Each structure stands twice: as C-alpha cells, then as structure tokens.
Amino acid sequence: MLKKLLPVAILLVAISALSQPTAPDHFDGKTWWDYVKVLADDNMEGRETGSAGLRRAEAYIVEQLKRAGLQPAGTDGYYQSAKFKSRQIIEKDSGLALIRNGTVEPLPLGEDAFFNTRVDLAPELQAPLVFAGYGLSIPEKNYDDLSGLDLKGKVAVILSGSPADIPGPLASHYQSAAERWKALHKAGAVGVISIPNPAAMDIPWSRMSLSRVHPSMALSDPEFNETEGEKIAVTFNPAKADKLFEGSGHSFDELLNLAKDRKQLPRFPLTASIKAKAKLEKKNLTSANVIAKLPGNDPGLKNEYVVLSAHIDHIGIGEPINGDRIYNGAMDNASGSALLLDVASSLKKSPEKLKRSILFLFVTGEEKGLLGSKYFAAHPTVDPKSMVADINVDMFLPIVPLKILTVLGLAESDLGDAAREVAQAHGISVQPDPEPQRNIFIRSDQYNFIRHGIPALAMGVGAMPGSPEQKIFKDWLTQRYHAPSDDLNQPVDLPAAALYEEVIRGLMVSVAQNPHRPQWKQDSFFRRYSQAAGE
Numbered sequence: 001m002l003k004k005l006l007p008v009a010i011l012l013v014a015i016s017a018l019s020q021p022t023a024p025d026h027f028d029g030k031t032w033w034d035y036v037k038v039l040a041d042d043n044m045e046g047r048e049t050g051s052a053g054l055r056r057a058e059a060y061i062v063e064q065l066k067r068a069g070l071q072p073a074g075t076d077g078y079y080q081s082a083k084f085k086s087r088q089i090i091e092k093d094s095g096l097a098l099i100r101n102g103t104v105e106p107l108p109l110g111e112d113a114f115f116n117t118r119v120d121l122a123p124e125l126q127a128p129l130v131f132a133g134y135g136l137s138i139p140e141k142n143y144d145d146l147s148g149l150d151l152k153g154k155v156a157v158i159l160s161g162s163p164a165d166i167p168g169p170l171a172s173h174y175q176s177a178a179e180r181w182k183a184l185h186k187a188g189a190v191g192v193i194s195i196p197n198p199a200a201m202d203i204p205w206s207r208m209s210l211s212r213v214h215p216s217m218a219l220s221d222p223e224f225n226e227t228e229g230e231k232i233a234v235t236f237n238p239a240k241a242d243k244l245f246e247g248s249g250h251s252f253d254e255l256l257n258l259a260k261d262r263k264q265l266p267r268f269p270l271t272a273s274i275k276a277k278a279k280l281e282k283k284n285l286t287s288a289n290v291i292a293k294l295p296g297n298d299p300g301l302k303n304e305y306v307v308l309s310a311h312i313d314h315i316g317i318g319e320p321i322n323g324d325r326i327y328n329g330a331m332d333n334a335s336g337s338a339l340l341l342d343v344a345s346s347l348k349k350s351p352e353k354l355k356r357s358i359l360f361l362f363v364t365g366e367e368k369g370l371l372g373s374k375y376f377a378a379h380p381t382v383d384p385k386s387m388v389a390d391i392n393v394d395m396f397l398p399i400v401p402l403k404i405l406t407v408l409g410l411a412e413s414d415l416g417d418a419a420r421e422v423a424q425a426h427g428i429s430v431q432p433d434p435e436p437q438r439n440i441f442i443r444s445d446q447y448n449f450i451r452h453g454i455p456a457l458a459m460g461v462g463a464m465p466g467s468p469e470q471k472i473f474k475d476w477l478t479q480r481y482h483a484p485s486d487d488l489n490q491p492v493d494l495p496a497a498a499l500y501e502e503v504i505r506g507l508m509v510s511v512a513q514n515p516h517r518p519q520w521k522q523d524s525f526f527r528r529y530s531q532a533a534g535e
C-alpha cells in the first residue's frame, strides 16, 4: 500500500513546502473547546442514543441555537424524533459452536467470537460454512467473490477488506452491511461470519469484544430493514480463525498473506458447520435529531440548503477500562457538534449575507449504524431536492498541527474541488483517503446523503503516510477511539481546530454563494443516486 501512495506523498511534500498554514480569521479554538467541554462532560453520560444524557446534551444544543438566533427546522421545534428498537444479547442463554465430523467444539463468546446484534438473530440455527473471500459482488468491476459458490442455506465466512484494483469509495460502498447482505442473500446465504483483518483493525480485539453485550439499535420502521433474512451475524477473532479453516486445505495465514497485498482470495467450502443459540432482549425507544436553519438572502437561492451535519450521540456508559465507565466521546463526536455550534454563531454574527440557507443538523444514532441521518435522509424536514450538499464533521481529530486535510469523497463531486481551493487558500494541502481499507467513507453520516443523490464529503486533520503524525493518529485509535479515554483529559491542538473550522466555514460560504449547485463528477460511481433521485 505504501508503495502505491509514494508518488502522491512526494507531490504533497512539494505543495506543503511552498506554503504555510495561515492564521484563522474567525476562530481561536477556545470557544470550540468550551462547547466540547460541556458536551463531553461526565454529566452527559456518554450521550447514548435514547438516553437521558443525550437528551441533556441536545437540550444544551437547542439553547445555544436559540441564543445564536437560528430558526427551528425540525418537526417539533428543533427536534425530529424517530423510533428505535434495541437488541441486547443475553450471553448466559446464548452460545456458539463449530460442528465437525459430529464433534461439537464450543466457541467461547468474547474469546473466539461474538454475535452482531444489529441483525435480528434467529433464536437457533445450524448451517454449513463456506469461505467466500472478501464476500463482495461488484458488478461495475465484473468482480464477484460469490460466483460458482454454493451458498444456499449456508453461512458465508468472509475476511474484511477488498482487492486492490477496486477503487476505495466503490469498495467501501459494497462493504456496507446493506450491500453486502443484498448479494449474499441473493446467493441464498443465511448469515455471515466476518473475520476482521488484524492489519486494518482500529480497535484491538480485547476492546472490540468488551462492547459486545452493549445494546445495538435499529430504526423501528420496516422500511429501514436492510438485513431481512439474515439469521446469524458473527464477528470472529482473527487470532482464533484457524479453527474455521481446519481440514479445508487452506490456512488463515495464507489468506492473510494474500489480503496483505489486497490480492484476490480463494473461495472454498469449510469442513465445519456453525451451531448458534442467541437470546436477545429487545426494547423500544425514541431519540431525536436536532435541526436548525440560518435563512439565506437571495430571493431564489434561499430556498436551497447547504447541510452541515455532525452526530451528537456516542456510546454511553459501558464496560469500565482503567476504572472509567463513561465513554465521553470528546473527539467522537462532541468535537463535530461543537464545531457546528461555533460555525453557526460565527455565520450569524457575520455581516456578509449568504445567498443559500444553511441547515445545521445534529444527528442521533450514528454509532448504532448511521441511523439518525438515515432517518433524516429518508424523511427530510425540508424539500429533499432543495439540499444541494452535505458537509459532515465527525471526529476530525485536531491532535496534530493542521498542514494536510484528508478529504473523503475528494474526487467524487466538485465539492472536493471547492474544499481543495479553500484549504489551499489557507496554506493547507489535501489528500484523498490514504487508508481506503478502513472504509471511513461509509462510516459516517455523509453516506446517507450520498445514497440520496446529494453531493457530500467529510474531512479530517490528516497526516502524510509514514510520518510521525500518522503514528500519533494510529496510537489514538488504538488507545482512545471508542474508549473512556476519549475524554476531556487528552492533548488537543487548539490552533489546528481553529484552522479546521476556518476551512469548514469557508467551504460553507463558498457553496452557499456559488450560483451553481455542486455536481457529482461524470465518472463518480455515486452519481447514479442523483439520477435515481430524478435530478
């Protein structure tokens, strides 16, 4: 991977040597951090979807929006509430085992594997296993891991990742739970066992496994069910994956070696069947998005909206790590919600009048599978055709100086060009996602706008591949991402945050003032959704 990126890296060194980041005009980082301090306070209890803590955080946001003079744009004042159901695995009444030649080999939950409760698991199931490579079916590239495999009534075992010749955004899209299941379901499979590739894991197994008994959630309305017919979903510990391949003529190491270079994987039946018993506790709950608008001034364009979105929810109170149970989510994503508040009050104060209106959208349920934005995109509180773009801010990580921005969706629409222009005017270079295998393009709320045809992007403070900053990011993910230590006691670079805010603000203004609305690139895969939306 590094070899492929080298020419880009050299180019970026050349660009950044020419310019130095400028000082921000509108932000100092301090007002932003003051908002973060409130939203990530222990009192907000980690802002779990449906919790009292999240409602407190949202009430605070509404108060700030009122104070900034923004208008309500929800269905009930600033709020747009949605119904959810939660599912929690009761492990003492559940179990997993491999059955091979009549012998039952139990798989201890948490050690070897755990259930993924985003799927409405069948109470009991026994089915043969088939290794389906990356489990991807990508018609645009004539690529199909499922072709020639007999998956009828079987469970597909897959290794996370994608082959190198599939472009990042396309590979990410087809790895979304919905797209992947669509293909597997069509092939007759009844479930999926995913093995994360240890080389691309943000969170070590021990921590992943720790959160397995935390409730997962889904939107209640059946229109949102994307895993119909999926009876079992399991995540398997890569360190124990050899068990799955015993007697198959292949070893897990061999597969990892191929996956390392993102080569195509062999596909073959496994010798074992999986036997599963899953007891779920289900509950109903509601949670809301918070939506405000800053009306534009142009008689025609004021009926169009530039959306600035950030998720306000996080993962609540969970298993303690170093004695701390509150998962504060300071960077993920009090940081983005705080940015929206800061930009809102800055734009409101500005003498410069915007032509288009701005919609500030604080979504719930992101950590549960981008659910609040999914609901909003399907049931927007403004005319769906009036939303010209979404700029999403999620965990932008101002923990190193801002010299380079990683822009997700950089090459997909001319929003990417606008972002590049604004960044360069501030002496900041831009790069596309240097780690497409992490799938971050589909891992935040911009994706639901994309699925509805609306050009969207997200960006974060970046690092050059192989640089000391990249190591800082990597360590942050390993230690703090989705851990209680993503709290207010961590190093933050306030000038980097201020400069990042400046870029977001500049991009908002540029899109709001441009007489032309942003367009998908002719060759973007995601352009199809705008055509489907009848644009």
Ligand SMILES: [Zn+2]
Pocket (backbone or CB within 6 Å): 332, 367, 482
């Ligand atoms: Zn998160």
